[in-house]
Amino acid sequence: xxxxxxxxxxxxxxxxxxxxxxxxxxxxxxxxxxxxxxxxxxxxxxxxxxxxxxxxxxxxxxxxxxxxxxxxxxxxxxxxxxxxxxxxxxxxxxxxxxxxxxxxxxxxxxxxxxxxxxxxxxxxxxxxxxxxxxxxxxxxxxxxxxxxxxxxxxxxxxxxxxxxxxxxxxxxxxxxxxxxxxxxxxxxxxxxxxxxxxxxxx
Amino acid sequence: xxxxxxxxxxxxxxxxxxxxxxxxxxxxxxxxxxxxxxxxxxxxxxxxxxxxxxxxxxxxxxxxxxxxxxxxxxxxxxxxxxxxxxxxxxxxxxxxxxxxxxxxxxxxxxxxxxxxxxxxxxxxxxxxxxxxxxxxxxxxxxxxxxxxxxxxxxxxxxxxxxxxxxxxxxxxxxxxxxxxxxxxxxxxxxxxxxxxxxxxxxxxxxxxxxxxxxxxxxxxxxxxxxxxxxxxxxxxxxxxxxxxxxxxxxxxxxxxxxxxxxxx
Numbered sequence: 001x002x003x004x005x006x007x008x009x010x011x012x013x014x015x016x017x018x019x020x021x022x023x024x025x026x027x028x029x030x031x032x033x034x035x036x037x038x039x040x041x042x043x044x045x046x047x048x049x050x051x052x053x054x055x056x057x058x059x060x061x062x063x064x065x066x067x068x069x070x071x072x073x074x075x076x077x078x079x080x081x082x083x084x085x086x087x088x089x090x091x092x093x094x095x096x097x098x099x100x101x102x103x104x105x106x107x108x109x110x111x112x113x114x115x116x117x118x119x120x121x122x123x124x125x126x127x128x129x130x131x132x133x134x135x136x137x138x139x140x141x142x143x144x145x146x147x148x149x150x151x152x153x154x155x156x157x158x159x160x161x162x163x164x165x166x167x168x169x170x171x172x173x174x175x176x177x178x179x180x181x182x183x184x185x186x187x188x189x190x191x192x193x194x195x196x197x198x199x200x201x202x
Numbered sequence: 203x204x205x206x207x208x209x210x211x212x213x214x215x216x217x218x219x220x221x222x223x224x225x226x227x228x229x230x231x232x233x234x235x236x237x238x239x240x241x242x243x244x245x246x247x248x249x250x251x252x253x254x255x256x257x258x259x260x261x262x263x264x265x266x267x268x269x270x271x272x273x274x275x276x277x278x279x280x281x282x283x284x285x286x287x288x289x290x291x292x293x294x295x296x297x298x299x300x301x302x303x304x305x306x307x308x309x310x311x312x313x314x315x316x317x318x319x320x321x322x323x324x325x326x327x328x329x330x331x332x333x334x335x336x337x338x339x340x341x342x343x344x345x346x347x348x349x350x351x352x353x354x355x356x357x358x359x360x361x362x363x364x365x366x367x368x369x370x371x372x373x374x375x376x377x378x379x380x381x382x383x384x385x386x387x388x389x390x391x392x393x394x395x396x397x398x399x400x401x402x403x404x405x406x407x408x409x410x411x412x413x414x415x416x417x418x419x420x421x422x423x424x425x426x427x428x429x430x431x432x433x434x435x436x437x438x439x440x441x442x443x444x445x446x447x448x449x450x451x452x453x454x455x456x457x458x459x460x461x462x463x464x465x466x
Contacts, residue, residue: 031442036433037437038434042434047433048368050367058366058374060365106430107429107435134385135381135391173370
């Protein structure tokens with residue numbers, strides 16, 4: 001009861017807030033419907049149908065209660081699927097290709113094109129690639145700095161699969177949870193970060 | 203071709219430079235090319251299109267009211283988007299041009315919105331018109347009004363969209379444009395929470411895009427942002443882009459307008 005009470009208050013506050021904002025919300029949804037059209041792999045219905053994380057993280061005033069954030073992060077963590085065969089590491093060479101590729105899931109992409117991870121858009125990863133972004137932290141020396149323990153493997157998998165479980169409203173896409181990358185592709189990216197032979201760890 | 207070679211010569215050393223030097227190099231490159239902006243060609247073409255009678259009614263756009271009276275192009279860009287009583291809605295420059303081409307020149311919606319973005323096989327009248335009209339606001343202060351309830355509403359909807367995260371990648375404008383020092387690959391990203399950055403960026407669109415060889419308008423800039431956000435395609439001339447533009451213009455208020463500029 002002790003833990004439920006503040007959550008209850010948080011929920012009612014949220015409900016109150018959404019009633020006040022609902023008029024603008026209806027108009028906002030109408031605006032999206034009238035201004036956007038489905039094309040290729042991107043459907044208007046999908047952006048209109050926000051999940052809990054997206055809805056919470058779209059609040060311009062960032063008024064998410066700590067209780068609410070903790071609860072949602074816990075749910076996101078619980079939904080992470082770990083590799084069925086227990087093997088975390090794939091081929092780092094494939095991982096590098098996935099990290100370089102920004103293809104997939106844009107309206108000008110083919111429906112069946114495999115998505116890239118586009119990791120370099122936001123992260124420094126290998127020393128050789130100088131064209132990297134800075135929205136996320138540098139991953140250079142990722143395994144060398146953290147070690148190659150089971151805990152590190154499990155944490156890294158989870159972080160790629162669903163970063164919202166580790167920090168609510170993270171900028172990073174939920175690669176596994178949202179089906180952007182397959183399990184095999186995530187393994188390859190894991191290899192890039194955590195194979196001792198990968199250029200990341202030299 | 204000459205331009206392409208020039209770019210190659212200047213960009214080639216970047217591959218071996220480290221990041222700060224890369225940044226300096228890009229600045230240097232920008233200064234080098236700042237002397238001659240191909241956007242001037244679009245501005246000249248745009249002026250001609252503005253003055254030339256065309257369409258079913260065979261009249262020019264010189265009677266078009268962009269907010270400061272029929273035919274006035276000086277200083278209109280920095281006050282758009284704005285509410286127009288005759289259309290009873292808030293319009294950005296491109297929506298207003300569609301409106302004028304329909305009501306004055308007699309084009310249909312389909313005709314007025316056909317081919318808004320130029321490519322190597324067909325140039326765009328709209329990009330030329332926007333380049334011309336924007337150039338007539340150079341040196342002016344960005345100052346949009348939120349006095350009309352519909353202007354205020356457009357701003358609020360634009361603000362809501364700025365923070366709206368959705369789709370396969372959970373992206374929103376906020377993902378890339380709410381922090382300092384953010385980059386996608388080597389491209390620096392303006393932080394719209396910072397007035398100076400908002401002013402500098404908003405005040406330099408439309409722009410000649412070296413990588414595309416075309417002058418691109420704010421409609422195109424946002425259209426392509428949405429594509430990269432893994433959002434559905436924005437329909438040209440609809441109200442969402444105008445709402446976002448209104449939000450960004452307000453963020454950039456007080457800035458000095460200096461466009462068409464030249465960008466990567």
